[in-house]
Amino acid sequence: MTTYNVSELYTEVLDAWTILYDRDPAQSERQWINIGLWDTPGIDYETACDHLAGRLYELGRFHGGDTILDVGCGTGTSCRLFSDLTFASEHSRPQIIGINITPKHIDIASRLTDPAVYGDSIQYIQGDATRLNMFDTDRFTKVSALECAFHFNTREAFLNEAFRLLRPGGTLVMADILIKPITPTFDKWRKVFPEKLIRPIFEKPSEYMAMPIENQITATQLQRSLENIGFERISIETINAQTKPFQRHYKKKMKTYLRGQRPEWMPPYDKKHISAFKRKMDFTAITLNLADYVLVKAVK
Numbered sequence: 001m002t003t004y005n006v007s008e009l010y011t012e013v014l015d016a017w018t019i020l021y022d023r024d025p026a027q028s029e030r031q032w033i034n035i036g037l038w039d040t041p042g043i044d045y046e047t048a049c050d051h052l053a054g055r056l057y058e059l060g061r062f063h064g065g066d067t068i069l070d071v072g073c074g075t076g077t078s079c080r081l082f083s084d085l086t087f088a089s090e091h092s093r094p095q096i097i098g099i100n101i102t103p104k105h106i107d108i109a110s111r112l113t114d115p116a117v118y119g120d121s122i123q124y125i126q127g128d129a130t131r132l133n134m135f136d137t138d139r140f141t142k143v144s145a146l147e148c149a150f151h152f153n154t155r156e157a158f159l160n161e162a163f164r165l166l167r168p169g170g171t172l173v174m175a176d177i178l179i180k181p182i183t184p185t186f187d188k189w190r191k192v193f194p195e196k197l198i199r200p201i202f203e204k205p206s207e208y209m210a211m212p213i214e215n216q217i218t219a220t221q222l223q224r225s226l227e228n229i230g231f232e233r234i235s236i237e238t239i240n241a242q243t244k245p246f247q248r249h250y251k252k253k254m255k256t257y258l259r260g261q262r263p264e265w266m267p268p269y270d271k272k273h274i275s276a277f278k279r280k281m282d283f284t285a286i287t288l289n290l291a292d293y294v295l296v297k298a299v300k
């Protein structure tokens with residue numbers, strides 16, 4: 001049976017990310033772990049990530065009266081940004097619950113969210129976005145998933161849960177990674193080749209990146225799946241041109257690291273995280289060429 005150890009992957013990713021960005025996650029206010037939206041020339045990595053989360057905020061029309069479930073919330077940077085953007089325009093904060101499967105991310109999220117600023121308007125829960133039965137039906141006005149649904153086992157299970165949890169008229173927003181229609185997938189190949197033969201070919205990389213093969217779908221397939229679940233007013237926008245600059249940015253960062261310009265505080269044992277991370281990121285960079293990065297909105 002395939003195991004997708006996403007929590008282990010993201011513990012590693014966070015350690016490596018921290019080293020690459022020369023920042024202690026417990027000290028940093030914005031500890032993003034996404035590709036970013038490079039929509040303005042000359043912006044830095046964190047600003048690109050702010051812009052990506054900002055697009056979800058605008059797409060979902062978040063406001064102070066909202067009760068938002070932010071799944072795959074990482075270190076809570078999106079929860080705080082959504083809250084701060086609302087506060088800046090309305091002087092009130094929405095109720096936000098951030099849920100994440102990686103205990104270390106939830107730990108950092110809790111430490112970085114100052115109760116003197118946010119009161120009890122943001123809470124974090126360590127858990128799986130496909131198992132949300134601790135929440136009642138119709139509990140949330142908004143559900144957001146920033147660059148994480150492709151990891152869920154499965155995305156479809158999460159979409160069903162999101163639909164159950166949203167109030168009628170509530171909105172789901174996602175930044176998600178799909179595949180281009182020309183990309184070979186297990187689903188396509190099984191129609192031509194014996195399944196026993198091809199399953200391992202697709203499962204290996206899928207396990208490596210903690211992305212179930214069932215999640216390799218195109219925008220058309222996602223649209224159909226959202227409709228079947230009952231969502232309406234669905235929009236799926238491809239933003240590949242604005243996410244692609246991440247690859248150049250990443251390569252530059254990695255080159256600096258490989259030239260030995262590591263932060264002085266980096267303990268030697270952390271090198272293993274960087275190597276594991278580099279292997280995974282290099283692989284990701286290749287697979288991103290086959291991917292469709294999309295912004296999704298759907299209403300219950």
Ligand SMILES: C[S@@+](CC[C@H](N)C(=O)[O-])C[C@H]1O[C@@H](n2cnc3c(N)ncnc32)[C@H](O)[C@@H]1O
Pocket residue numbers: 006007010031032033034071072073074075077078099100101102105127128129130146147148151152153
């Ligand atoms: C690419 S990171 C994005 C993190 C955050 N949204 C951000 O933009 O900084 C993917 C996140 O999804 C989380 N994740 C993966 N599978 C999950 C699941 N089944 N349930 C909840 N969180 C999950 C990972 O732990 C990780 O924090």
